[in-house]
């Protein structure tokens with residue numbers, strides 16, 4: 516399908532050829548510059564040193580409401596600026612590599628989107644360093660299959676990608692009603708039997724006194740981060756925080772050269788919905804703190820958002836797929852901090868051996884100590900259940 520073009524605009528692709536030898540330049544994290552893979556020539560990236568602005572959320576949502584019909588396309592047809600081959604790109608991919616000659620290709624896809632990114636964090640960890648991190652992580656995994664360890668020797672499926680994120684700021688005012696519970700102790704007399712004889716003892720029993728409370732809390736939220744990708748599970752994306760957002764650079768498409776990058780697939784208002792859920796959780800904690808006492812009930816909570824702003828940014832990650840027993844496992848590394856998060860396979864053989872060894876040890880231990888009281892069979896049951904779960 517052809518992209519719906521605004522008048523006078525075309526879906527274009529470009530690469531960044533080296534002035535010296537014509538080969539393509541890719542972003543090099545060691546130098547923070549574009550570098551030629553063949554002759555080593557470097558090109559500084561000099562994005563304008565502008566302050567990175569927060570955008571008014573209400574205003575943007577109002578304008579988006581009116582432009583909602585400008586929608587993207589299933590896939591976009593691209594032409595490699597180096598070898599001229601044509602290929603299709605998924606509609607959410609902004610930059611990639613030519614499937615025929617591997618030239619980094621950066622498109623102008625953002626001009627067809629209602630919003631375009633204004634800032635990003637450049638890659639600070641290169642592919643080699645990412646592999647070292649990955650290898651160390653795999654080395655520390657219990658029960659990882661050997662084929663996973665072998666996978667770390669190859670790098671073909673290590674992919675550097677800029678993911679789209681929304682960040683939201685909001686000034687919140689919340690009115691609440693609730694109950695504060697304070698514990699007090701009441702003296703009670705209890706009847707007990709000692710050696711068959713009836714006796715009365717005095718005891719202190721805890722009770723809770725509830726008092727109605729109401730009030731309000733103010734909270735300011737800064738840069739609540741919501742991943743706007745749908746290609747990588749939210750669980751993985753969220754686990755890569757924190758990000759050093761204080762180091763955001765102004766957007767320049769030269770940073771993308773050599774990496775894949777995505778445009779947002781979670782809409783701005785949906786992203787704010789997730790952000791509000793997170794904020795509401797924090798606000799409830801603040802309300803409980805304000806209510807005080809030993810226990811708290813919140814019966815009514817109204818949250819008002821004011822001066823909400825957002826930024827659309829790109830953050831760099833390394834990812835890899837791994838297939839094991841026909842299942843797909845995925846890993847992601849924060850390419851700023853090196854933080855890694857992954858889904859992981861278990862080796863049934865290794866678990867079996869470990870359990871067998873454990874049984875042997877347990878067996879010796881319990882046979883010696885607890886033969887008669889049925890503890891052994893209990894332990895065996897637990898181990899069987901665990902095996903089934905794997």
Ligand SMILES: [Zn+2]
Pocket residue numbers: 533534535536537538551552553554555556
């Ligand atoms: Zn060159």
Ligand SMILES: [Zn+2]
Pocket residue numbers: 595596597598599600613614615616617618
């Ligand atoms: Zn090509």
